[in-house]
Amino acid sequence: MSDVDPILVSVFARAFKSLTDEMSISLQKTTRSPILCEAKDFVTGLYDASGNMLEQTENLPILSFSLGPVCKYILDYFGDDLHPGDIIFHNDVFSMGNQNNDVAVYKPIFFEDRLVAWSACKGHQADIGGAVAGGYNPNATEVWQEALRIPPVKVYEKGKLRKDVWDLIFANIRFDMVQHDMRAQIGSCVVGERRMVYLLEKYGRECLEKHKEALFASTRKMMEAEIATIPNGRYRGESTVYYDGKNRDKRYKIRVQVIVEDRRITFDYSDTDPQSGAFVNGTFTSSASAAILTFLQMVNSDIPHNQGMVEPIRIIIPQGTILNAAFPAATTYGNHLCPANADAIARALAPIVPERVTAGWNHLLCSLTTGTDPRRNDKFVDICFMGLKGGSGAVRGVDGYDHIGMIDASGGLLDQDYEMFEQQTPHLLVQHEYLCDSAGPGQWRGGLGVETQLDIGSDDTQVVIFGDGDVEPAFGLFGGGSGSLNSIKLRYPDGKEYVPRCLDLVTGVPKGTRYHQFAGGGGGYGNPHSRSSELVAREVQNGIISRETARSAYGVVLKDGSFEVDQAETARLRKGRTREGS
């Protein structure tokens, strides 16, 4: 490739990034479901004619690494029956989709009568049919109880809407909003196409092709250089899934073997337990995304996201395991196996690259309430984003991030605004604050969790609960302690309390019920006795560590009635215990 202009490679890298960002802004501003326009549970991307990733904007990383594989599947499926003006929908988890609710739109881009690229985006739709509104059906045992399956289907062909197909799809979906949001997704793809054609007109197809290859090569080199800093070897880690939603005492192990071999890294899940008979099951691309996003947090965050980045990463997940359930399993919960998957990887790599691995992150425990707002006699839906976000694990040199949420979003998911929340739901927000002593202690502490209390404002409210982190807390590393647990509790107006399981459907909740949730903290890193005592004193003053914990976990004693460190007493407690743990 002697006539590659290295500068033009930089120009294209920047142009692709700006293109997918533009698609993302367009989608966020035009959608209506709060899951999309507030929480940004979507991803936009650009692919070449063979389905290789050119760039992505990954608002929610767990959706991200399914778009490329599905693109290849679609190419294979339609063969030469692809035309300018086609628009294709897809959500099927048994042909590389990651979750039933995450519906993708693909638009083939043609230039000079040839297929040259694809713009695509995928968003979590508010409903996708199936037995339960919103899709989370803890009682499902097979995919048809969860969702309408859309293997690839053209909704537009050669620029013409296939009205019959469109109507067939939306006749099977509850909320009208989903049609609007799918239109917004198509709009986003059109935005991407327009910009890509502009680039092609400016630089020509051959020039772009050539420089694309150079971009892949340069990115691959960056990723390989990162992998090369990890010693060759095979490293094992595991984690536990405590509940599948059906079988009370059944547990499942996720086992990963990370194989580093000459600038290639493989995540091999061959020893992972078989799939469950319930909806706690991963799909190949949700589990692969989980592995990739976890690994990406351990390398230079500046690497461009294209084919070159993923090429040195290999993922093996045998079908029939809980991370890659075989047809026709129920799998809606699959994205939420990411935290456990990430834990297994962190445990495998922590001894090898201790400076890059974080302690355990708080897992997701989440609720979705639906009911009728008595103030205007109108239905409402709310996912309690603010309540579900605990702390991240600490890493060497940096405390965990407070109230960030699960690792599969990594701080991309926003809280509702409190006052908007009280307008849009009948609930009253009683508390949403950092939770004292929730962070795993350490030389670098875990991120803080939060405590949330709401007074439910509607009768006959339905609360769907899903997630975990209620049995095993986020783990500490190298002497750091674990974070606090997740929990949700309902106190009814008559004083009775109900503690739902982590996968539960609670119906008929009356007005005046107090909803009380604790999202736990992240794990700590390193010996807490090595944390600066002044810093601990300031955190006690700020009320995020109690005096008791300062003493018992950190060996820091404060003078009575003040926030000044009692140096003598602290030195006595810390004596001989301040070395960094192993």
Next chain:
Amino acid sequence: MSLKVGIDVGGTFTDFLVTGEGAAPRVYKVPTTPADPSIGLIAGLEEIAAGLGMKITELARSIETIVHGTTVTTNAVLTGNGAKTGLLTTQGVRDALEMRRGIREEQYNNRYTNVAPLAPRYLRIPVRGRLNYRGDELTPLNLDDVRSAVRLFKEERVEAAAICFMNSFANAQHEQEAAKIIREQLPDTFLTVSADFLPSIRFYDRVSSTVLNSYVGPKFSSYVDQLRARLREIKFGGVLLIMQSNGGVMSPELARESPARTLLSGPAAGPEAGLGYARMHGHDSCITIDMGGTSFDAALVLNGVPSVVTEGEINRYRVALPMLNIVTIGAGGGSIGWIDEGGLLRMGPQSAGADPGPVCYDKGGSRPTCTDADLVLGYLDPDFFAGGRIKLNRKAAATAIEERIAKHMGLTIDAAAAGMCRVINTNMAQGVREISVKRGYDPRECPLVAAGGAGPLHACMICRELDIPLFIVPHESSIFCAAGMLVSDLRHDFVSSFVAVFDRIDWKELHADVTRMVNEGARLLAQENIPERRRRFSLNLDCRYVKQYHEVSFPVPMETVRDADAHTVAAAFHAEHQRMYGYSLEREGTPIELINVRVRATGLTEKPAHAEEPYSGPDASSTIKGERPIYELEEQASRFVSVYDGHKTRYGHRMAGPAVIEQVNTTLLLTAGYDCICDPYGSFVVYRRGREDCLSAQLREKIT
């Protein structure tokens, strides 16, 4: 003589523009004095006086108005040295300020930390007392909680306080009760009450903006006091006005109350200035760019109105006050070129700044910058930088580019320098896309106005990248914002949340709300000596379809609210939604919900008139001061081009690209395919050859 002076205090230089009746505007630049910027400001006035052969007091007495843009508040936030601030807030939500809705901007970076809250947690005091979503009282305010907070604030010597309670946008009573106690007990503490300062819905936006205001309050007050004392010393008796983030100006007395409105004080004058130049050439829209030493600002003015956001940020803190939508990226003359792990060339965002500066300054810089590349490519004259005041070392620049870039990429020095230039141009072009394409606007449809020390040098290349056929380099391009300050009006923005579905709006109450804001605006303008005939009021509504989350803000005539004309308002909303997002739900009959009401009070100021030069014919050959080789990016080769003296060019002169036009503070590069004609006001108008149709009739006539 009555003079008007625009003064823009920037990070490196303080810029002055002096205008007066009949005289040509004068431009001055002096170094900024960061510890107390008023020292540099006075030093500049002294230099101006000396230049005019006057005593400083003589000059000061002849100044009618000073309009001042300041970075005092911006710097306090960026450097974290604002006031020690305490917050009174509703029990249960004391952490909203610090949580910032739980965002981590860099998702894959586990070493990315949250920003420190502007009020630490132990000074964020929960107070019992609760209003519901409509402002009805659920629990009365607990005065003991307020009093014990006051005791703590006293003990801790808190310098500024803020009050923000849940749902106070709907009922200010609790906040006012608490404020009364604070004012009695802590009379010298700077206080911001959210319901007075920003009575709009969205708790996080309000608490963040309110605390920011208190945090920068004491610093701003003492700066303004200092400045006024210094101006009194030199016998200045005219009017001092402060530039705000919304592109308008206000009196220092009012600015003292709401200093957070000056967080974008400096760059905010740019878009208005750009509009002034665009209008001279028959355009009501424009894109302004300002490229300095470390950063590049881009903004859009659409149909005579600079585009405004109400969800801006500074240093990752939310500011929900109306601010001009100015996108800033790390691209300037000092931006450093480097090679990433994958072997790709990058430019910035790290900058060599003014110290050590680019390698060619010979002040110890060793990493090649954009300015070094511009020098190597022949775009800058090593002996005429800043009019020759700074000698540039071309050899050192070339060596640095060779060592750090060219060798690693297997390129010649010229090719590497050209690469640096192209990469930074691409970055800046993305910045322009950010404010245009991403908001659904095609940048090719209006002229670009280029300013800043390095802006005119890169403008042609940016325009080529974006396919923009016309750009203007104003006569005052090097002190663009100072010029903009002199054409800014007084401006006061008000907001009130009025949450209601359309068919249930109490129009009488809404009209009362609007009238209250209009009256308040009139009162402030009166205070600023603006007579009634020069007052203007406009009304914007923020609406959305029921169940949407993002509002659309659109203007409506005042009478619509008075006349309860729901039909006109709805039509305006559907139209704006259609324009922004490509669809409306008018036919579906989806109900509309009103969220906020915004009133803007404007006091028109008198604008300096631009003197027109007589037509001097097209021949610019007398202004050629030499020729030198420059590297043409498209041709990938050097060629000799004419160098024009930009101080000698006159109305009508024409120059064909490629060429260089030099002035003391800026260099304009014309690349092949672009031509330039001088307009009657001393500005350069550059157009793509073959696109003469973009020029104003006046200039087009001279060409054909």
